[in-house]
Amino acid sequence: xxxxxxxxxxxxxxxxxxxxxxxxxxxxxxxxxxxxxxxxxxxxxxxxxxxxxxxxxxxxxxxxxxxxxxxxxxxxxxxxxxxxxxxxxxxxxxxxxxxxxxxxxxxxxxxxxxxxxxxxxxxxxxxxxxxxxxxxxxxxxxxxxxxxxxxxxxxxxxxxxxxxxxxxxxxxxxxxxxxxxxxxxxxxxxxxxxxxxxxxxxxxxxxxxxxxxxxxxxxxxxxxxxxxxxxxxxxxxxxxxxxxxxxxxxxxxxxxxxxxxxxxxxxxxxxxxxxxxxxxxxxxxxxxxxxxxxxxxxxxxxxxxxxxxxxxxxxxxxxxxxxxxxxxxxxxxxxxxxxxxxxxxxxxx
Numbered sequence: 304x305x306x307x308x309x310x311x312x313x314x315x316x317x318x319x320x321x322x323x324x325x326x327x328x329x330x331x332x333x334x335x336x337x338x339x340x341x342x343x344x345x346x347x348x349x350x351x352x353x354x355x356x357x358x359x360x361x362x363x364x365x366x367x368x369x370x371x372x373x374x375x376x377x378x379x380x381x382x383x384x385x386x387x388x389x390x391x392x393x394x395x396x397x398x399x400x401x402x403x404x405x406x407x408x409x410x411x412x413x414x415x416x417x418x419x420x421x422x423x424x425x426x427x428x429x430x431x432x433x434x435x436x437x438x439x440x441x442x443x444x445x446x447x448x449x450x451x452x453x454x455x456x457x458x459x460x461x462x463x464x465x466x467x468x469x470x471x472x473x474x475x476x477x478x479x480x481x482x483x484x485x486x487x488x489x490x491x492x493x494x495x496x497x498x499x500x501x502x503x504x505x506x507x508x509x510x511x512x513x514x515x516x517x518x519x520x521x522x523x524x525x526x527x528x529x530x531x532x533x534x535x536x537x538x539x540x541x542x543x544x545x546x547x548x549x550x551x552x553x554x555x556x557x558x559x560x561x562x563x564x565x566x567x568x569x570x571x572x573x574x575x576x577x578x579x580x581x582x583x584x585x586x587x588x589x590x591x592x593x594x595x596x597x598x599x600x601x602x603x604x605x606x607x608x609x610x611x612x613x614x615x616x617x618x619x620x621x622x623x624x625x626x627x628x629x630x631x632x633x634x635x636x637x638x639x640x641x642x643x644x645x646x647x648x649x650x651x652x
Contacts, residue, residue: 318613425481448491520560526567
C-alpha cells in the first residue's frame with residue numbers, strides 16, 4: 304500500500320486511523336475475561352479526525368474486558384476565551400463531561416475517563432498552583448494530574464509538531480517551580496519525550512522524589528530521522544536510559560505508544576493491518592526491557608488511541624500485549640493490565 308494511502312497526522316509521528324483498512328483484519332480475543340484499565344487515550348474532534356465517546360466506546364466494546372480508562376492531555380476543548388493560563392481547564396471540563404456520559408451506562412460498562420490528566424503550563428512557576436486548583440475543581444473528583452510535553456529534537460523529521468517546543472524544558476528553573484506545585488496537591492506528572500531526553504527526566508525525578516511520575520510510551524524510542532536504519536544501536540542507548548530511570552522509585556512506565564510511526568515500523572503502509580503476533584514480535588524487546596527494569600508493579604499496558612490506531616485495531620493491540628505477557632504470573636498480569644494503573648491514578652473499579 305502506498306504511503307499516500309496512510310495519511311500522516313500533523314505531528315508526523317503517527318498515521319491517521321483508517322476504518323476501511325483496519326476492517327481488513329480481525330482476531331479472536333485472547334483471555335477475554337481479563338479486566339483491563341486503559342490508562343492512556345485521547346479524545347478529539349479536529350483536522351477532520353473525530354475520536355469522541357462514540358468511537359472510543361466502539362473500540363472498548365470490540366472484545367476485551369475494559370473496565371476503566373484514563374483520559375490524557377491532547378489540547379482538546381480548551382476554552383476559547385479568558386486568561387491564557389486557565390484555558391486548559393476547558394479540557395478537564397470536557398473530559399469530566401465525557402465521564403458523566405459514560406457513567407450513564409449508555410456507552411457500555413467501561414468507566415471511560417474514570418481518571419483525567421490534562422495540562423498546566425508549569426513554566427508559570429508558582430502561578431501554576433491556582434490553575435491546578437481550578438482543574439481539580441473542574442474534574443468532578445476525577446482529575447489526577449497533568450502532562451506538560453517536553454518532547455523535542457533538533458531533527459525536524461523526529462520532532463514533528465514539537466520542533467518549536469523549548470529544548471531542555473525539564474531542567475528549566477521556572478518549570479521546576481511549577482513542577483513543585485504537584486506533590487502538595489497529590490497530583491502526578493505524565494512525561495512525554497523522546498528517548499534521548501530520558502536522562503533529563505531521571506534528573507527531575509531525583510530532584511522531586513515525592514512527585515509521582517509516569518514515563519509515557521516506553522520512553523519514546525525513536526526509529527525515524529537520524530535513528531532510521533540504526534535500530535540495534537539505538538535500542539542499546541534506549542535500554543541504558545530505561546535501566547537508569549527505573550532506579551527512581553517514584554517513576555512508573557506506560558507500555559505502549561509503539562504503534563506510532565515514531566518507532567520506525569511501516570505497518571500502516573502494508574496492504575493489510577498487522578496481526579498481534581507480528582506486533583508482539585516487534586515490540587517484545589522494548590516491553591520486556593521495561594518490565595524487567597521497572598517490575599510489573601510499576602508498569603501498565605496502554606492503548607494510546609487514537610494515535611496507535613493508525614497501525615492496528617483495539618482488538619489487536621491488547622492481544623499483542625497479552626501475547627507478550629504470556630510468561631507472567633497471574634499476579635503480574637493483573638498488575639500490568641489493571642492494578643498498576645488503578646493504583647497510580649487512584650481509580651475505584
